[in-house]
Amino acid sequence: MMAAVKDDDRVVAALLELRDVVRFIDKNTGGMAIPGDHRSRLVLGCFDLAIEHQAGILILVEHGLIGPAYALLRCLVDATVRGMWLLYCASVDDLQTFQRDGLHYKGFKALATELEAATATTGSALTTLHECLWSIMSDYTHTGFQHVVRRSGDGFTGPNYPVEEVTGNLRIAASIGLVAATFLAHVAMELDVAQALLERSRKLNPNAPP
Numbered sequence: 001m002m003a004a005v006k007d008d009d010r011v012v013a014a015l016l017e018l019r020d021v022v023r024f025i026d027k028n029t030g031g032m033a034i035p036g037d038h039r040s041r042l043v044l045g046c047f048d049l050a051i052e053h054q055a056g057i058l059i060l061v062e063h064g065l066i067g068p069a070y071a072l073l074r075c076l077v078d079a080t081v082r083g084m085w086l087l088y089c090a091s092v093d094d095l096q097t098f099q100r101d102g103l104h105y106k107g108f109k110a111l112a113t114e115l116e117a118a119t120a121t122t123g124s125a126l127t128t129l130h131e132c133l134w135s136i137m138s139d140y141t142h143t144g145f146q147h148v149v150r151r152s153g154d155g156f157t158g159p160n161y162p163v164e165e166v167t168g169n170l171r172i173a174a175s176i177g178l179v180a181a182t183f184l185a186h187v188a189m190e191l192d193v194a195q196a197l198l199e200r201s202r203k204l205n206p207n208a209p210p
Contacts (some may be wrong), residue, residue, distance in 0.1 A: 005159070021174040028181070028196055035178035039086065043183075049160075055075055061166070073141075073172065084183060088115060
């Protein structure tokens with residue numbers, strides 16, 4: 001079942017798309033100068049980790065390891081949203097708390113709500129992520145029911161991931177990784193690179209709002 005999903009034409013096409021995005025990001029963000037201030041270093045660390053999670057998802061699915069790839073999906077989103085929150089919302093005290101204790105006192109909903117308020121994007125994709133996808137992505141990461149139920153089918157136990165779901169998650173990974181890379185370039189003051197990444201993101205999602 002695992003190999004059948006990995007080799008499905010729709011999954012192969014989504015993998016090719018994700019591989020192209022990963023290569024595009026690597027080509028455009030390698031060797032950037034990193035600002036030395038505390039906030040920028042923390043923010044860039046989040047976005048760089050998000051990009052690495054995106055590449056990890058690609059490699060895992062290429063090897064048929066779809067379950068672990070699903071588990072990284074929340075990590076990818078989490079790293080991106082945390083980086084954005086640290087950039088736009090965190091006070092100096094918040095930065096120090098993050099360095100000392102992490103962000104255990106703020107859940108994803110709080111981060112998304114504060115980000116939307118700070119960037120005047122109420123009802124944005126962050127709301128959709130929280131309302132429609134965050135719970136199931138958390139299940140994927142923490143061995144919840146939604147992940148476990150995808151480990152069995154009629155008459156067998158093993159990976160059983162719907163093709164449409166796999167392709168959808170690969171596209172989410174491609175999109176979120178491009179968001180992280182765009183912000184990384186912006187913080188590094190590589191504005192031409194940020195614009196190129198933004199245009200690549202629009203090519204991936206032509207129906208997305210400007």
